[in-house]
Amino acid sequence: xxxxxxxxxxxxxxxxxxxxxxxxxxxxxxxxxxxxxxxxxxxxxxxxxxxxxxxxxxxxxxxxxxxxxxxxxxxxxxxxxxxxxxxxxxxxxxxxxxxxxxxxxxxxxxxxxxxxxxxxxxxxxxxxxxxxxxxxxxxxxxxxxxxxxxxxxxxxxxxxxxxxxxxxxxxxxxxxxxxxxxxxxxxxxxxxxxxxxxxxxxxxxxxxxxxxxxxxxxxxxxxxxxxxxxxxxxxxxxxxxxxxxxxxxxxxxxxxxxxxxxxxxxxxxxxxxxxxxxxxxxxxxxxxxxxxxxxxxxxxxxxxxxxxxxxxxxxxxxxxxxxxxxxxxxxxxxxxxxxxxxxxxxxxxxxxxxxxxxxxxxxxxxxxxxxxxxxxxxxxxxxxxxxxxxxxxxxxxxxxxxxxxxxxxxxxxxxxxxxxxxxxxxxxxxxxxxxxxxxxxxxxxxxxxxxxxxxxxxxxxxxxxxxxxxxxxxxxxxxxxxxxxxxxxxxxxxxxxxxxxxxxxxxxxxxxxxxxxxxxxxxxxxxxxxxxxxxxxxxxxxxxxxxxxxxxxxxxxxxxxxxxxxxxxxx
Amino acid sequence: xxxxxxxxxxxxxxxxxxxxxxxxxxxxxxxxxxxxxxxxxxxxxxxxxxxxxxxxxxxxxxxxxxxxxxxxxxxxxxxxxxxxxxxxxxxxxxxxxxxxxxxxxxxxxxxxxxxxxxxxxxxxxxxxxxxxxxxxxxxxxxxxxxxxxxxxxxxxxxxxxxxxxxxxxxxxxxxxxxxxxxxxxxxxxxxxxxxxxx
Numbered sequence: 001x002x003x004x005x006x007x008x009x010x011x012x013x014x015x016x017x018x019x020x021x022x023x024x025x026x027x028x029x030x031x032x033x034x035x036x037x038x039x040x041x042x043x044x045x046x047x048x049x050x051x052x053x054x055x056x057x058x059x060x061x062x063x064x065x066x067x068x069x070x071x072x073x074x075x076x077x078x079x080x081x082x083x084x085x086x087x088x089x090x091x092x093x094x095x096x097x098x099x100x101x102x103x104x105x106x107x108x109x110x111x112x113x114x115x116x117x118x119x120x121x122x123x124x125x126x127x128x129x130x131x132x133x134x135x136x137x138x139x140x141x142x143x144x145x146x147x148x149x150x151x152x153x154x155x156x157x158x159x160x161x162x163x164x165x166x167x168x169x170x171x172x173x174x175x176x177x178x179x180x181x182x183x184x185x186x187x188x189x190x191x192x193x194x195x196x197x198x199x200x201x202x203x204x205x206x207x208x209x210x211x212x213x214x215x216x217x218x219x220x221x222x223x224x225x226x227x228x229x230x231x232x233x234x235x236x237x238x239x240x241x242x243x244x245x246x247x248x249x250x251x252x253x254x255x256x257x258x259x260x261x262x263x264x265x266x267x268x269x270x271x272x273x274x275x276x277x278x279x280x281x282x283x284x285x286x287x288x289x290x291x292x293x294x295x296x297x298x299x300x301x302x303x304x305x306x307x308x309x310x311x312x313x314x315x316x317x318x319x320x321x322x323x324x325x326x327x328x329x330x331x332x333x334x335x336x337x338x339x340x341x342x343x344x345x346x347x348x349x350x351x352x353x354x355x356x357x358x359x360x361x362x363x364x365x366x367x368x369x370x371x372x373x374x375x376x377x378x379x380x381x382x383x384x385x386x387x388x389x390x391x392x393x394x395x396x397x398x399x400x401x402x403x404x405x406x407x408x409x410x411x412x413x414x415x416x417x418x419x420x421x422x423x424x425x426x427x428x429x430x431x432x433x434x435x436x437x438x439x440x441x442x443x444x445x446x447x448x449x450x451x452x453x454x455x456x457x458x459x460x461x462x463x464x465x466x467x468x469x470x471x472x473x474x475x476x477x478x479x480x481x482x483x484x485x486x487x488x489x490x491x492x493x494x495x496x497x498x499x500x501x502x503x504x505x506x507x508x509x510x511x512x513x514x515x516x517x518x519x520x521x522x523x524x525x526x527x528x529x530x531x532x533x534x535x536x537x538x539x540x541x542x543x544x545x546x547x548x549x550x551x552x553x554x555x556x557x558x559x560x561x562x563x564x565x566x567x568x569x570x571x
Numbered sequence: 572x573x574x575x576x577x578x579x580x581x582x583x584x585x586x587x588x589x590x591x592x593x594x595x596x597x598x599x600x601x602x603x604x605x606x607x608x609x610x611x612x613x614x615x616x617x618x619x620x621x622x623x624x625x626x627x628x629x630x631x632x633x634x635x636x637x638x639x640x641x642x643x644x645x646x647x648x649x650x651x652x653x654x655x656x657x658x659x660x661x662x663x664x665x666x667x668x669x670x671x672x673x674x675x676x677x678x679x680x681x682x683x684x685x686x687x688x689x690x691x692x693x694x695x696x697x698x699x700x701x702x703x704x705x706x707x708x709x710x711x712x713x714x715x716x717x718x719x720x721x722x723x724x725x726x727x728x729x730x731x732x733x734x735x736x737x738x739x740x741x742x743x744x745x746x747x748x749x750x751x752x753x754x755x756x757x758x759x760x761x762x763x764x765x766x767x768x769x
Contacts, residue, residue: 062749064738064741064747064749065736065741065747065768065769066736066737066738066741068736069655070655070656070659070660071652071732071733071736072736073656073660073732074660075659075660076615076616076659076660076661076662077615077659080615191754192754192755192756193756194756194757195756195757197756198756233750233751233752234751234752234753234754235749235750235751236769358760358762359759359760359761360757360758360759360760361758361759361760361764362754362755362756362758362767363751363753363754363755363758364748364751364752364753364754364755365751365754365767365769366754366756397766399766399767399769400731400735400745400766401731404727404731405707405708405711406708408701408704409634409635409697409700409701409704409727410634410635410637410697410700410701411637411639413635413636414636414637414639414643414744415639417731417735417744417766418744418745418765418766419762419763419764419765419766420760420766420767421766
């Protein structure tokens with residue numbers, strides 16, 4: 001078995017040289033590849049997993065329920081092999097192969113952490129929730145104001161044009177609301193709230209004098225044809241891959257754009273084991289790659305490297321690199337590499353029954369729900385915690401799965417279940433997690449994956465701030481549903497471990513000072529300025545909105561800076 | 572790992588259905604059902620079922636969802652599906668409850684009707700299953716949320732799953748639209764209109 005640590009010399013093979021290397025082909029890596037190739041750079045896009053072809057690779061996408069052997073239920077084998085995905089509840093029978101097996105890629109949990117991954121071309125852009133929100137100006141100022149972590153080195157104004165740019169290409173549908181805490185964007189027409197959601201929205205808006213608002217989710221599903229892609233067909237099977245290409249993924253969007261330039265080389269089955277660093281020039285020269293098919297190690301050289309391997313794996317690569325100079329890896333001189341791990345905490349909220357609306361139903365499966373933007377600790381509101389949360393939810397009529405105890409058995413049961421049940425509504429809070437130095441990942445000294453590579457060890461936990469916030473997340477949900485006339489309102493409070501939000505962030509934070517941060521304001525590693533980290537690793541705080549749109553914008557912005565710097569001869 | 576609580580299937584399957592719908596909407600969750608941290612390692616087990624077990628499950632399922640103008644559960648091979656799910660998806664503990672439940676069921680039929688279920692008339696079968704359904708309902712009312720389910724609850728739930736996700740159930744008992752094409756959140760409905768399969 002190959003055993004690779006950063007102290008061992010790689011087996012050198014003939015070098016291959018590109019202008020840029022992008023590590024990882026998910027949301028961030030796809031954007032980096034698109035931007036750099038479109039600006040004329042020859043790019044090598046490295047992906048550790050297998051290729052999944054757009055459309056033909058989505059093998060479960062068009063299966064009817066009866067074509068799945070277990071009708072969607074996950075098997076014991078999946079439970080044993082794909083542990084974090086099982087914990088997160090995101091995995092089901094269809095599309096289960098998209099989720100990483102811990103039996104192949106284990107990790108250590110010094111404290112519980114659900115690390116839910118997708119190792120294949122497209123990464124989690126294939127299975128993501130597609131909710132797409134801008135950070136607000138206040139989000140970028142929050143760390144400074146609260147003296148938490150480090151101040152972001154950028155402000156909303158720095159990223160706003162890039163939000164515009166990535167929204168315009170990706171296609172984000174949403175409504176214009178004029179809310180300072182959730183800036184409007186360059187949107188396609190919004191999806192529709194359903195009849196019950198509209199009613200609840202009106203009651204909430206009226207009761208709280210418009211200080212709280214229930215809006216349609218902003219989602220990377222097309223509501224009109226866009227950039228040659230057709231609109232959403234309302235099948236709601238997005239996480240199996242969309243044969244229509246109607247939601248944003250690497251395969252549907254950035255990869256075709258990058259390939260079109262003729263400047264892209266995509267190399268799947270390529271695990272980057274370290275960045276090669278030149279002490280004299282203080283720059284990276286390339287990467288070392290383990291080919292998972294041939295089990296051979298090779299190197300590729302480039303002028304610039306974009307690390308987009310997903311938050312934790314980008315940090316892992318840095319920690320495995322240049323260890324002869326910095327024992328804890330490239331970018332570790334501040335002592336912050338691998339620290340300040342964040343996610344969004346959730347699984348708290350409320351649900352209930354809605355009387356009436358018996359003459360109305362739904363047509364089509366809307367792959368989106370409603371959204372209640374943050375309202376806590378804003379506009380003079382002050383709680384016993386800092387920051388805030390938002391809700392996502394939906395209303396629908398119950399189906400045949402509803403609790404059938406009262407319906408008995410036989411013809412009566414069958415005839416009842418052949419019709420829809422009453423309306424139900426539920427919502428779930430997503431809360432900000434603070435960056436804390438004590439929440440960290442390290443490279444395990446004992447455990448290795450199936451390729452003999454050392455794995456990550458997670459030592460992260462929630463703090464009192466999040467626990468206090470969770471109480472509000474339940475109480476506010478109950479209150480709003482009751483105010484909206486919902487009956488039998490039940491609070492929801494379920495266990496949550498970090499990682500379960502699948503919004504892991506922070507181990508290579510951006511900052512203003514190389515002594516306290518890993519990356520500068522252009523996502524460059526302070527210690528190797530031709531290395532850019534633009535995935536969730538770079539985040540200095542988490543806000544409470546879904547982060548992927550921000551990774552897209554930061555990646556496009558950093559790619560632009562990198563190309564301009566190359567032109568000027570600065571890199 | 573912290574509290575790894577064994578989640579029993581009855582909790583899970585309702586959950587899975589909700590989660591499935593919910594996760595596709597960006598991760599929001601409908602329903603305040605207790606979502607427990609599933610056990611990390613659900614041990615494989617060797618519970619298996621005979622042809623006679625499958626025939627028995629078919630007949631029980633057909634009392635729960637009988638044929639009307641639309642075929643019932645036996646016609647969609649519910650028995651074979653149920654036994655497969657118990658084998659492939661149930662934890663060892665769940666499979667034990669299910670398997671022992673089937674034995675209890677046979678004893679119950681002999682005790683109450685003096686013969687096997689398969690020898691019972693339609694009316695006798697309905698009587699047995701009606702009693703069991705009531706017993707399951709009482710069990711659910713008094714059981715703690717994470718308590719093991721009644722075996723009949725398992726059979727009933729898997730019968731409904733097998734039926735309503737079958738081609739007959741999805742397209743005749745319910746309506747199924749693979750590609751709806753658009754969304755209408757205020758779609759007219761009148762009593763008697765069938766529900767959507769998903």
